[in-house]
Amino acid sequence: MEKLKYGIIGCGEIAYWQAKGIARTDNSVITACMDVNKDYAGKFGKVNNCRIYSDVSGICKDPDVDAVIVCLPHFLHKPVALECAKAGKHIVMEKPIATTLADADEIILACKSAGVKLAIPYVNRYRPEVQKAKELIEKGVLGKIVYLQIQDMALKPESYWTMGWDKVVTTDWRASKAKAGGGAMLMNCSHYIDFFYFMTGLRAERVSAEYDTYATKIEVEDLMTILIRFKGGATGVVQSSSMLPGKFENVHRIAGTEGQIMLTSPLKVFVTKDSDGLKANEWNTVALETPDEQGSYLRKRFFELFSEAVLKNTQVPISGEDARVALEVVLKGYEAADRKQVVTL
C-alpha cells in the first residue's frame, strides 16, 4: 500500500504518541524528525528509525517528506505552518491550531494558497462513546438539544508544567501566557469543546466566563468556567481545571427535550420514547467496543484518514476551520472574563 511520508517537527511528548498511532496504520510512515534540541531529535530519530534535522528548513527541503506534523509549543504553530506550507508540505497541526483567531486564519489561508492540506488531530472525536452519541443525536433520540455540560476538572502534578505527563523532555512553554496562550481550558478542554461541536453541530453565539490562577505557580489559568448561549437557543457550561484536589467525577452531558446522554463508557442514555433499542423512561446502558491502548488507537484513526485524504485528494478529517470553532469559544471566554462582559462570537 502507498504510504504518506511524515516529518515530525518537535520531538517532545506528543510526538511519541503520534508515532505510536502512525505505526499502527498501513498508509503512513515517519521518514524524518526535527527538534531545536539535538538530543531530543536524536533520541526520537533513533527510536523511530528516521532522518534527523535540527532546523525546519532542513525538513522542508527533504523530498522524502510529504507532510509535517507540528508538535511544537503553541506560539510556534503559526511561523512553522507558514514556512512548511510555502515549501509545499501538507500539515497536521497539533491543537490548538494557534493562540489567536487572526493567526488561525493566516494558517488556514496560507495552506489554501499553497494548495496543501491542513488538519488538526482533535482525536477524541474517534472515542467510541463520542461516535455513538453523535449517531444517536443525529437519529433525533434526544429531541431538540437544550443543554451541554463539558467537564474537565483535573489535578495536574507540578512537574506537568515543565515535563508534561510523560516526562520525555523538559520545556518551559506550558506555564507561559505568551508561549502557551492559555491554561487548562485552551490546552486540554478544547478537545472536549471540539467533540461537542462534532456531535451536535452547535455553534456558540455568546459567552460569559470567569477564570483565575488559584494554586499553581503559572501565568496561565488553572481554573475556568465558560457559560455559553448557542445559536438556535441551547445553553451550555464548560468547566476546566488543573488544580482541583480529590477525584472530581467529571461527566460530559448532552440533554434534549426528549432525552439525555452521559458520555461515559459504557454510554448512559435516557429517552422518553422507545427508540433505537433504547427503553423509554429509564437509564439505558449502551456497551461500546474498548480499543486496546486508546491513545494510539485514536491517532491511528486520524492518520489513516489524513493520509488517505492526501493520497486520494479528498477532504481531510478535521479541518483548520473545524479547529477554529473550539479556539474561538476559549479565546472569547478569556475576553469575556477580562472585560467582565458577555461577548458575542
Ligand SMILES: NC(=O)c1ccc[n+]([C@@H]2O[C@H](COP(=O)([O-])OP(=O)(O)OC[C@H]3O[C@@H](n4cnc5c(N)ncnc54)[C@H](O)[C@@H]3O)[C@@H](O)[C@H]2O)c1
Ligand atoms: N493531542 C493531545 O492530546 C496533546 C497532548 C499533549 C500535547 N499536545 C500538543 O502538542 C504540542 C506539543 O506539546 P508537547 O506536549 O509535545 O510539548 P513538549 O514540551 O513535550 O515538546 C515540545 C518540543 O518542541 C521542541 N521545540 C521547542 N522549540 C522548538 C523550535 N523552535 N523548533 C523545533 N522544536 C522546538 C522542544 O525541544 C520539545 O522537544 C502542543 O500544541 C500541545 O498542546 C497535544
